[in-house]
Amino acid sequence: xxxxxxxxxxxxxxxxxxxxxxxxxxxxxxxxxxxxxxxxxxxxxxxxxxxxxxxxxxxxxxxxxxxxxxxxxxxxxxxxxxxxxxxxxxxxxxxxxxxxxxxxxxxxxxxxxxxxxxxxxxxxxxxxxxxxxxxxxxxxxxxxxxxxxxxxxxxxxxxxxxxxxxxxxxxxxxxxxxxxxxxxxxxxxxxxxxxxxxxxxxxxxxxxxxxxxxxxxxxxxxxxxxxxxxxxxxxxxxxxxxxxxxxxxxxxxxxxxxxxxxxxxxxxxxxxxxxxxxxxxxxxxxxxxxxxxxxxxxxxxxxxxx
Amino acid sequence: xxxxxxxxxxxxxxxxxxxxxxxxxxxxxxxxxxxxxxxxxxxxxxxxxxxxxxxxxxxxxxxxxxxxxxxxxxxxxxxxxxxxxxxxxxxxxxxxxxxxxxxxxxxxxxxxxxxxxxxxxxxxxxxxxxxxxxxxxxxxxxxxxxxxxxxxxxxxxxxxxxxxxxxxxxxxxxxxxxxxxxxxxxxxxxxxxxxxxxxxxxxxxxxxxxxxxxxxxxxxxxxxxxxxxxxxxxxxxxxxxxxxxxxxxxxxxxxxxxxxxxxxxxxxxxxxxxxxxxxxxxxxxxxxxxxxxxxxxxxxxxxxxxxxxx
Numbered sequence: 343x344x345x346x347x348x349x350x351x352x353x354x355x356x357x358x359x360x361x362x363x364x365x366x367x368x369x370x371x372x373x374x375x376x377x378x379x380x381x382x383x384x385x386x387x388x389x390x391x392x393x394x395x396x397x398x399x400x401x402x403x404x405x406x407x408x409x410x411x412x413x414x415x416x417x418x419x420x421x422x423x424x425x426x427x428x429x430x431x432x433x434x435x436x437x438x439x440x441x442x443x444x445x446x447x448x449x450x451x452x453x454x455x456x457x458x459x460x461x462x463x464x465x466x467x468x469x470x471x472x473x474x475x476x477x478x479x480x481x482x483x484x485x486x487x488x489x490x491x492x493x494x495x496x497x498x499x500x501x502x503x504x505x506x507x508x509x510x511x512x513x514x515x516x517x518x519x520x521x522x523x524x525x526x527x528x529x530x531x532x533x534x535x536x537x538x539x540x541x542x543x544x545x546x547x548x549x550x551x552x553x554x555x556x557x558x559x560x561x562x563x564x565x566x567x568x569x570x571x572x573x574x575x576x577x578x579x580x581x582x583x584x585x586x587x588x589x590x591x592x593x594x595x596x597x598x599x600x601x602x603x604x605x606x607x608x609x610x611x612x613x614x615x616x617x618x619x620x621x622x623x624x625x626x627x628x629x630x631x632x633x634x635x636x637x638x639x640x641x642x643x644x645x646x647x648x
Numbered sequence: 649x650x651x652x653x654x655x656x657x658x659x660x661x662x663x664x665x666x667x668x669x670x671x672x673x674x675x676x677x678x679x680x681x682x683x684x685x686x687x688x689x690x691x692x693x694x695x696x697x698x699x700x701x702x703x704x705x706x707x708x709x710x711x712x713x714x715x716x717x718x719x720x721x722x723x724x725x726x727x728x729x730x731x732x733x734x735x736x737x738x739x740x741x742x743x744x745x746x747x748x749x750x751x752x753x754x755x756x757x758x759x760x761x762x763x764x765x766x767x768x769x770x771x772x773x774x775x776x777x778x779x780x781x782x783x784x785x786x787x788x789x790x791x792x793x794x795x796x797x798x799x800x801x802x803x804x805x806x807x808x809x810x811x812x813x814x815x816x817x818x819x820x821x822x823x824x825x826x827x828x829x830x831x832x833x834x835x836x837x838x839x840x841x842x843x844x845x846x847x848x849x850x851x852x853x854x855x856x857x858x859x860x861x862x863x864x865x866x867x868x869x870x871x872x873x874x875x876x877x878x879x880x881x882x883x884x885x886x887x888x889x890x891x892x893x894x895x896x897x898x899x900x901x902x903x904x905x906x907x908x909x910x911x912x913x914x915x916x917x918x919x920x921x922x923x924x925x926x927x928x929x930x931x932x933x934x935x936x937x938x939x940x941x942x943x944x945x946x947x948x949x950x951x952x953x954x955x956x957x958x
Contacts, residue, residue, distance in 0.1 A: 374761055421943045428690045429942055431761060432891055436935030439888075447928040559884075563769060570762060606773040613773065616766025620759045621751045 348476035350592050355483035356544050358584045361568040362490050362577055363537030368566065369574035370498055371530040372510030374431040377418070377438035378565045381411040381535040383445060383557035385542025390458040390552045391451060400464030404543040411539025414441075415532040438562055445554040457553030464547055472550075483544055487581070490537060494577050497533070506530055507575070560609060564591070567612045570619055573626025582628055587612075657799030662917050668806045670913025671813030675868035676890030677897070677905035678820060679741075679861025685837040685900040686857050687753070692764035693744060694865060695887020696771035699880060701737030701866030703779055705729040706786055706878045713787055726789035733870050734863035741862030742855045750851075768884075775880035783879035786870070809871045816867055817906050820860070824902055833857060837900070885931065889916075892938045898948025907950065912937065 360378055367375045385407040392403040418437045445452045452458065463471040464482070471478050497503050505526050508516040517523045546552045564587060572583025591608050594600040619626060676698060683691045691697075709729035715722065748767050752760040794801035824830040835843040836853045844850045865883075872886060893912040897904025912934060919925050919933040941948065 368758070372756075372758060374758055376765075418939075421939050428757070428761060429895070429946075431692075432690070432888065432895075433935070433938060433942065435888065436892075436938060440932050440935055443929055443932060447926060560769075563765065566762075566765075574758075604777055606777045609773045610770050610777070613766040613768075613770035617748050617763045617770070620755070620763040620766070621748070624755060624759055 345476065346596060348480060350588060350596070351480050352476060352483055352548060353592070354585050354588045355480065355487050356541050356548070357565065357568060357588055358487045358581050359483075359490050359544070360538045360541035361565050361580050361584050362487075362494055363534035363541070364565050365569040365574065365577060365580040366494055366497070366506075366530050366537075367534040369569055369576065369580070370503065370510065371506045371527060373527060373531065374428075375434045375531065375534065376431055376559070376562050376566070377434040377441070378534070378538050379557040379559065379561035380434075380438035380441035381415065381538035382542035382545065382561065383441050383552075383554070384411045384414055385539030386546035386552045386557070387445060387452055387458070387542075388539070389543040389546040390461050393461050393547070394458055395451075400462075400543075400547050404464075404540060404547075407543040408536045408539040411542065412532045412536035415535025416528060419528040419531040435559065435562075438557075438559060442554055442557060445557075452554065455554060457551055458546075459551040461546055461550045461552070463550065479548055483548075486540065486544065490540075491577055491581070498577075502526065502529070510575075560612075563609075563612055563616075567615050571615050571626060573628040574624075576626070576628055579626055579628030583626065658921075660798055661800035662921055663914070664800065664802055664806060666914035666917035667910065668809045668913070669917060670893075670910035671809050672868045672872055672886070672909070673890045673893040673912050674906045674909025675813055675816060675864050675871075676886060677894040677909045678817070678902065679865045680891050680894040681897070681899055681902060681905040682833075682857050682861045684894070685902075686833070686840075686854055687749070687760075689749070689757070689760045690764065690891065691749075691858075691861075692761065693748075693768040693771060694861070694890075695883030695885075696768045696775075697737050697741050697744070697862045697883070698865035698869040698887065699775060699878075699883035700740050700771055701733040701862065702869035702873050702878055702882065703775060704736035705733030705866065705870050706784060706873060708732045709786065710784075719790065722789045730867065730870050733866040737862040737866035737869075738859035741858040745855060745858045772880050772884065779880065781880060783877040783882075785877050786873040788874055792874075805871075805874050812867060812871060816864060820864065821902065823860075829853075829856065889931075889934045892934045895938060895948060896941050898950040901948065901950050904948050904950040908948070911949075 360382055363381075364375065364378045367373050388407040388410050389400070389403040392398040392406060393400065398406075414437075418434065421433075446455055448454070463475075465471070466478070466482070471482075498506065505516070505521045508519065508521055509523050509526055513523055542557075568584040568587045569580050570583070571586060572581070573579030590611060594603040676694065679694050679697075680691060683689065683694075706729070709725055712725045712728075713722070744767055748763045749760050752763055788805060790804055792803050792805050794803045824833060832843070832848045832853050833856070835846065835848060836850055840850055843853075868886070868890075869883065872882065876882070889912060890909065893908035894905045895908070896911055897906070897908025899905075915937060916930060916933050920927065920930055925933060
């Protein structure tokens with residue numbers, strides 16, 4: 343039981359890194375990306391191949407995984423980000439499918455549908471972690487989550503973040519204010535992909551195996567639901583959303599009723615979350631924290647008057 | 649003729665295969681394009697509406713199917729099943745529009761898109777829950793043994809797909825171009841508020857658009873099901889590719905959807921033959937086409953490049 347709770351915390355951490363990345367793309371910049379699972383797959387498989395075939399360590403592999411995923415982020419971003427959101431959604435969906443298909447068919451490297459097994463754990467302070475060392479894993483992954491959280495917080499509270507939000511609100515107005523929209527959009531997309539790559543790397547090393555069908559379209563949707571449920575454009579809310587979604591999808595197993603509940607119910611739930619949240623509470627359950635300019639100005643004036 | 653070193657009889661064969669595939673894509677693409685033309689939004693659930701209609705038709709056909717009652721009876725219930733599939737899809741399309749899209753008409757662009765994705769997931773999983781994930785065979789209403797024409801073999805079903813596709817598209821073209829409702833539809837897509845001022849019931853036109861688009865998708869679904877069976881995710885990939893077809897032709901343009909479907913069908917068939925792309929990566933062709941068309945001619949083949957205005 344305790345073991346299972348720890349496992350859930352690990353998964354929440356892994357998904358939180360990916361959903362924080364997606365929130366930067368969807369929530370802050372307003373681009374709908376449906377291939378977060380594809381980037382996760384790239385990260386996971388890069389780590390798997392580097393650690394098993396090339397005998398590299400985990401930490402180097404993780405960094406390479408992140409950068410490779412972001413490289414693909416640039417590759418898919420450049421042709422599509424010049425376009426409106428709807429096209430991007432389809433193009434990213436297609437990209438996710440292509441990644442899955444390539445992994446399934448590129449037998450010599452990815453071992454096709456069998457996946458890669460026997461991925462060694464990361465070594466830290468001279469000891470190699472296995473999947474059994476759950477407390478250590480929680481520490482490592484949640485350090486990752488905290489770093490990601492502050493990293494994104496620094497981005498969105500800077501000039502870059504304001505540019506991203508301006509693009510989300512009105513792209514034409516943003517570009518007429520001198521914001522290089524293509525640059526910022528590709529930047530956001532690439533950063534989100536990088537984080538998904540890192541999450542994928544953790545995923546591979548923790549599970550010690552990767553299989554292509556894990557990274558399907560439903561995984562992208564699940565990650566999207568995390569950001570949407572918590573509140574688009576709010577990192578803290580995204581983490582809350584991640585916790586709720588992971589708990590909701592693991593709860594039947596936790597209660598020991600997973601054999602009664604068909605797996606489709608979970609996905610139907612995700613579907614309803616998307617529809618109902620969009621109609622009744624588009625800002626998510628937590629909502630978006632907005633800088634209150636009126637208050638700032640008032641306080642400034644108040645200061646001056648004093 | 650020895651284009652790309654393919655014998656001419658095989659060339660004809662691939663041409664026919666490509667055209668039948670293209671006809672199916674075109675039928676589905678019309679739904680995307682009509683909805684986009686009016687609401688400027690991609691109905692992500694279109695593929696699942698197709699699937700639901702096909703299931704309705706399938707069950708009707710399945711329960712009444714009885715080979716001992718002769719060919720006329722079988723063809724009769726097949727046509728009835730087709731009509732039932734069309735009605736079911738049309739109703740579902742209209743209902744979905746009322747509940748999941750209409751409240752979001754004035755919301756930011758992202759909202760209806762996410763809502764549509766939600767609807768598509770709900771439908772696909774409900775189907776898996778109620779009908780099972782196993783694919784079901786849709787029996788041919790006629791003897792489907794292939795005929796030899798010019799050294800290539802053509803099945804009656806392929807001929808039927810081409811014929812039905814042609815009839816449906818010609819019918820739609822006539823409806824949109826000649827009828828009063830078609831005119832109202834075109835007016836609504838050009839300028840909604842002004843169309844409303846001219847006394848057009850915009851909500852009715854939107855519902856009608858969803859109904860027609862969904863019914864056409866159901867036709868494509870039943871035709872597809874004869875070749876590839878019925879299963880809960882049958883609409884997903886077909887829907888995506890049809891969407892790509894709509895983009896290739898120029899989304900929002902009815903002629904473009906038909907042309908785009910045919911082009912994509914031919915590209916997919918010949919891509920496998922000429923470029924030697926393995927079957928497992930066949931789906932990659934369509935997405936590569938999408939990215940290329942977005943790069944080179946984002947407004948599609950038949951559309952003029954219109955700059956977005958504030």
